[in-house]
Amino acid sequence: MAFRLRLVPEQTSWDFFRHQTLTFGFSVMLVIASIIAVAVMGLNYGIDFRGGTTIRAQTNESVDIASWRDSIAPLGLGDVVITEVFDPTFAADHHVAEVRIQAQDGTEAVSSDTINAVEAALQTVVPSVKFTSTESVGPKVSGELIETALLSVLAATLAILAYIWLRFEWQFSVGAVAALIHDVTVTVGIFALFQIKFDLTIIAALLTILGYSINDTVVVFDRLRENLIKYKTMPLKDVMNISVNETLSRTVMTSGTTLIALIALLVLGGDVIRGFVFAMTWGVVIGTYSSVFVAKNIVLFLGVDRDKKKVDPADKFFDKSAKPGKSKPWNEGA
Missing domain, CATH: 1.20.1640.10 (Multidrug efflux transporter AcrB transmembrane domain)
Incomplete structure (x- = not known):
């Protein structure tokens, strides 16, 4: 049976x-x-509904999202989302990630000083990282x-x-x-x-x-x-x-x-x-x-x-x- x-x-x-x-x-x-x-x-609206800035970062090293987040946390920027971008056309040493930062109080986009501070913080754990593009989403959008x-x-x-x-x-x-x-x-x-x-x-x-x-x-x-x-x-x-x-x-x-x-x-x-x-x-x-x-x-x-x-x-x-x-x-x- x-x-x-x-x-x-x-x-x-x-x-x-x-x-x-x-x-x-x-x-x-x-x-x-x-x-x-x-x-x-x-x-608790995320960046999609609150507005903010998306930074595209490129590095020759593999992306460790946890260490990236830990390095940015002391800046006190609120909601920060880090996602790795996968593309079959990327070379073996080509790693790309997107860093999304919520809009700060009273501003539509993250200031250039804040972006520089984020880049400096990431370079402490990934020296080869560099920002290739920056896009902002305002409150209206x-x-x-x-x-x-x-x-x-x-x-x-x-x-x-x-x-x-x-x-x-x-x-x-x-x-x-x-x-x-x-x-x-x-x-x-x-x-x-x-x-x-x-x-x-x-x-x-x-x-x-x-x-x-x-x-x-x-x-x-x-x-x-x-x-x-x-x-x-x-x-x-x-x-x-x-x-x-x-x-x-x-x-x-x-x-x-x-x-x-x-x-x-x-x-x-x-x-x-x-x-x-x-x-x-x-x-x-x-x-x-x-x-x-x-x-x-x-x-x-x-x-x-x-x-x-x-x-x-x-x-x-x-x-x-x-x-x-x-x-x-x-x-x-x-």
Whole structure:
């Protein structure tokens, strides 16, 4: 007999809505606390949103980011980001790095004296280093980046709202979008609470979280719609429990394998991508939670007009021979 790893039993009958008021109330509290954290503490914007200067440095020695950062730290320049530039056309002794320094108080760009001080500090650990170019991002450009980032998240959310509305019913779309708003708001609140640097990579993470969360929500919604046709007289809450239980194995396997990779990156990936990976890791956890305890709760509160339920063309492939209470598990045979 072939061995198959199962993280959850083949058939489960857990009541995910037994404490629906408590779980939904907890989610509402998280959203409110996140909004307060952002309003009171603010976000720790990175150079992308705050403005600053990017210096391109070239050296004949390999780039040791930790030693470079340690040499610049005594200058007290605030947020300094150092990244190595890789290019297959570079010679073996050609090493390039970018040093990004946040805009100093009252100035749009870092002064020439500060740039000279940075170069002198780096030359104490890398004597061959030299600066080949310097570019500055002013507050106006940074403000435009913030506006564009907000619009991108809003556009993605509206597109998802339209898709769910067309694919299912309006109650489903309201539940799905509420879950997405919950995920994004709580994630941003965590960044405000712990003052983790918030830059364009975090916006990319938020957009990825939107896609991941809605994917899990749609899987359960699709199974729920099939079961609403199959169990026409069963209470909506019971049908939802069946649907979540039937897709539970898929949810746990998908989230679990994703978290394994993300946790490895979080521990071993280094400082450059740590904020992005942290946002993704938290997003997977909160997205899985919201798919059941936010999206499904809202659909349950709003109700579904089951009298007007029409059979989807795809349902001709669905096994209608199963009897209530003996439905074939969604993951069976996978």
